Amino acid sequence: MKNKTYLKATFREITKSKGRFIAIILIIFLGTLLYVGIKTTQPVLDHSADVYLKERKLSDLQVVSTGGITNADKDVLDDITGLSIESGYQFFYADAKKNEVIQVFSYDQENDQNHLELTSGVLPKKDNEILLDHLAKKEGYKIGDTYTINDHEQLKSTQFKIVGFVTSPLFISEVERGYANVGNGSVSYFAYLPKKLFKAEVEAVMYLSFANVKKYETYSNAYKEQMAKNTALIEDKLSQRPNARLKEIQADATEKLRLQKEKIATGKKELEKAQEQLQQAKDKLALQAAQISLLPEPQKTAAQQELTTAQKQLATNEATLKKNQSELATGTAEIKKTEATIKNMKEIVYRYNDRFDNVGFQEFGSLSDRIAAIADVFPVFFFFIAALITFTTMTRMVEENRREIGTLKALGYTKAEIAKKYVIYSLLAASIGLVLGVVSGTNFLPRIIFYLMSDRYSFNKAYVFYDWDPILKAIIAFLLATLGSALIVLTKELREKPAQLLQPKAPKPGKRIFLEYITPLWSRSSFNQKVSYRNLFRYKARMLMAIIGIAGCTGLILAGFGLKDSLSSVAAKQFGPIIAYQGIVSLEDDLPAADTTAITNALKNDEQVTSFMASHNETVEIRKNNQATQSLTLMVPTAAKEFEDYLHLHSKDNKVISLTNTGAVITQKMAEFYDIKKGDTLYIYDSKQQKQQIKIAGIAQNYLGSFLYMTRPYYEKVTNQKFSANSLLLKTNKMTTKEEDNLAQVLLDTKKVVNTTFISKQIETQNQSISNLNAIVWILVTLSGLLAFVVLYNLTNINISERVRELSTIKVLGFFDKEVTMYIIRENIIFTILGIIAGFGVGRVLTHFILDKASMENMVFPLVIKPAAYLYSGGLTIIFTLIVMLVTHFKLKHINMIDALKSNE
Incomplete structure (x- = not known):
């Protein structure tokens, strides 16, 4: 009977303090929702992509040969266990009249890899039928139309009937289709034709699928490690084929x-x-x-x-x-x-291209990694603030019930029986918040983020699952914050005798504060202001907790806006301040200087091209024990002084760096990755895997890609090779997309150019990629704002409940309702102002920490927080404070003064 009555009292405590109970649930709910939701997003995105790719049976590796693929190539690989081999044709076709570039593939219904998915229409049944990329619909093509490919060297026919539109797992991006060495250099869409229509004696590509990676998810480290071994094996097996194939030809x-x-x-x-x-x-x-x-x-x-x-x-x-x-x-x-x-x-x-070389594949993986990096910092801090406030709330609750605990001890209740009420209270609040947070976070956040990204990728369904690692961490953290805090305070309170517990805690003695020593300020303060200032310093723990809570929430909101500003500033920091050229023309290898006349004439005849400069570009590698091999672009200009007009190199402390003949300049992120300092010696490996020793003469700021810069004399010295230009850097006036495409077409028509890449397209691609993260940032800002509101309300509620007798006393003494409200709100205003100022610092540090975690080998995010971000974060905190003040005013008006003053009797 005794326990039953006490159990009723427990639930009566919940109904009596509904605001506090709901606040604890909300704080735990928001903390769990964000932490579990964001931490689950990366594995859900990766798993959803993997399910899609496994269903469509995307090949693990593509082998492309400039001499074509023959049966001899396949025979070499026949003895590899668990290897599935398929082959096909592919080529690029440029339609100059329509300014379109199409990548044409062979279609074989019997193939078991790279399954196409129909978005409309049917699969080909006759030789004159063609399948088009579903993006071709945007160009006005319809089922039943006649489609023309005038390439008599590659195909036996030129006229085809469109019978269907498809998606291909080779292209998971919905906004780009890669680059080509014909037409304007940018693939518009792809097409599939029956295999028997192709004229070539040998096929163009070999698709490989490995049984030993099927158990791994595509974006997992295990898959990447195993595929590195598989690729090395294939390269070793085919190492003799280039010479053999050359002899065959x-x-x-x-x-x-x-x-x-x-x-x-x-x-x-x-x-x-x-x-x-x-x-x-x-x-x-x-x-x-x-x-x-x-x-x-x-x-x-x-x-x-x-x-x-x-x-x-x-x-x-x-x-x-x-x-x-x-x-x-x-x-x-x-x-x-x-x-x-x-x-x-x-x-x-x-050439050996794995899945990550497919269009859009690396971009999706990088996006997923950035979300994971944000999840490692932002939700954890959010979680920490939520847990801290929960701990404070539960601690204050137990302290408020000292008299009740004393009464129960006096009536003979054991410590365990007394503690039961608080255990049930904390477990119930934590359980409700955790369950709601886990279910909502797991089911909603990953789906919302997946949906917001769906317009950029082909993945059609989010496969959501419960990731138990963050869930268990959330359970442990909030149980410690609720149950742990209650037990810690109970342990302290239950050690005291009932007589001590039945007496209210003696108020802290008043003493002079430092403001009183500033006579001009103190003498001009009103009585109410003096009371507020004394209360602030009298209850330092309360003040500190309020400032920490508000600072944490303001910092979270600022970090959200700061992330948005920083992520969207990458292109602006890279293109213009660093890269001052507008395009790169890639030339054919080993092109004699005499053969560049047609190219230079084409550039001189274009009114938009203001200048151009030849350079040597190639991909080199850095290797170090116990660290992954990293690739970077080596750029060697013909003239170092003129190169400064095309590229502005600056050190970390913003000093200008000039290329010299005594060493190379490497970009910052790669230097940090390998712990390279100015003056260090470094070994690089060129495309032929020849080892070269270089000296680092400078470390330059860079945000996109990784580069190594050398002067022409230094390059010839360290490589012992004669300099040969294989690219041209272009400086142009502002050009339209059509003008860029026309110039690219003219350059490709010279038959000496492989491709022309314009910086404007890189900027567009980068901005589109970053735009996916904006939605996540807005989710973080919204949830941070909600947490800020709940925290402010909860702290104010605790403040009022602790001081109800004090507030009743001043009401009895004749204070008006507005004066009583201002008695509390004046303190809240000070807490809010100090919290916002501290929050700006917290937000800046938090943003920097997140960006540092989110940066990768080929991308660095600058710390950019615009003034508007400070205005929004501070403004939102103030708005929430005003709302809480309004609620507080009505609550203070209805305080029962008699009951409050009799509470200790």
């Missing part, structure tokens, strides 16, 4: 050349014979012509007609002979050309 070409020579030799003999026959025919006609004059008149007319007919035939034979002579000369010239081609044939190159 040369042998085929030599055989064709031999047959061609034989044909030419036979043609020469036939031509000589035809010439003899023609001469004999001429001699015979000449003789006939001489004999006609001797014939009688009746026979002369008939003979003359026969002679005319014979002469016409002779003229026809003579024309045919000349045509054969011309063809023979052409054939002879082609033989010489083929002989030169065989002699100068370039080395065959095999």
Whole structure:
């Protein structure tokens, strides 16, 4: 009976203090929702992508050869256990009239990899049917239309019927399709044609799928590590194929050349014979012509007609002979050309592209990693503030019930029985908040973020699951904050005797505060102001907790806006302040200087191009024990001084860096990653894996990509190679997309340019990529604002409940309602102002910490917090304070003064 009555009292405590109970639930709910939700987002995004890719059976590795893929390539890999091999055709086609570039693939319904998904229409059943990328709908194409590809070298037909639109797992991005070496250099969409329509004797690409990675998720470290081993194995197996394939091509070409020579030799003999026959025919006609004059008149007319007919035939034979002579000369010239081609044939190159080389794949993974980096900091701090306020609330609750605890002890209740009420209270509040937070955080935040990203990626469904690691951490943290705080205070209170507990705690003695020593200020303060100032310093713990709570919430809101500002400032910090050129033209390898005339003429004739400069660009690697190999772009300009107009290099302390012949300049993030300092010696590996030793002469700021810069003399010195330019840096006026595409088309038409990349497209891609994070930032800001409101309300509520007798006393003494309200609110205003100021510092530190965690090897986020961010975060905190003040005013008006003053009797 005793326990039953006490249990009722427990639930009566909940109904009596509904505001506090709901506040604890809300704080735990918000903290758990954000922490679990954001921490679960990355694994949910990665898992959803993996499910999609496994359903569509995306290949793990693509092998592309400049010499094509043959059965010999497949045979080399046949002995690898668990390897599935498929192959196909692919090429780029440029439609100059429509300014479109299409990547054309072969379609084979029997293939088990890279399944297409129909968005509308049907799969091809006839040879003249084509499937188009669903993005082609935006260009106006419809099912049933005739589609033209005028490429007689690649295809057996030119006219096709559109029967369906599809998506392909090779392209998970919905906004880009990659780059090409034809047309304007940017792929518009892809197309699939039946395999039998392709003319080429050898296929272009080999798709590989490995059984030993199927158990891993694509974006997991385990998958990446295993695929690194798989790729190394494939490269080793195919290491002899480039030379062998070159010999095969040369042998085929030599055989064709031999047959061609034989044909030419036979043609020469036939031509000589035809010439003899023609001469004999001429001699015979000449003789006939001489004999006609001797014939009688009746026979002369008939003979003359026969002679005319014979002469016409002779003229026809003579024309045919000349045509054969011309063809023979052409054939002879082609033989010489083929002989030169065989002699100068370039080395065959095999390229190995894993999933992360597919369009949009790395971008999605990077986005997921950035969310994870934010989740490692922002929600944890949010969680800490929520737990701190919960701890404070539970502590104050137990302290308020001292008299009740004393009464129960006096009535013979054991410590365990007394503690039961607070255990139930804290467990109930924590359980409700945790369950609501876990369910909401897991089911809503990842789905919302996935939905907001869905317009940029092909993934069609979020596969949500409960990630028990953050859930268990949330449970432990909030149980410690609620149950732990209650037990800690109870342990202290239950040690006291009932007589002590039944007496209220003696108020803290008043004493002079430091403001009283500032006579001009103190003498001008009103009585109410003096009371407020004394109360502030009299209850320092309360003041400190209020300031910490408000500072934490303001800091969270500022960090949210700061993240938005910083993330959106990457392109602005990189392009302009650092990169001052507007485009890069990639030239064919080993292109002689004499062959660049057409390119330079095209650039000089374009009114928008103001200047250009040749440079050597290549990808090099840095390796270090126990650290991953990192790639960076080596850039060597023809003239270091002129290069300063194209690229502005600055050190971390913003000093100008100039290239010298005594060392190289490396970008900041790569230097930090490998702990490289100015003056250090570094080993790099070029594209041919040759090791070179360089000295670091400077470390430059950089936000996108990783670069290594050298002067031309220093490059030739350390590599022992002659400098050769393979790219051009362009400076232009502001150009429209159409003008950029036209210039790219003109440059590609020279047949000496591989690709033209404009900085404007990089800026657009970067901004689109960052825009995905803006939605997450707004979620963080919104939840931080809600937490700020609940924290302010809860702290004010605690303040009032602790001081109800004090407030009743001043009301009895004649204070008006507004004066009583201001008695509390004046303190809140001071707490809020100090909290906001401290919160600005907290927010800045928190933003810097998050950005540091979110930065990667190829991307650094600058710390940029615009004035508006401070205004919004401070303004929101003030608005929440005003709302709480209004609620407080009505609550203070209804204080029962008599009950409050009799509470200790």
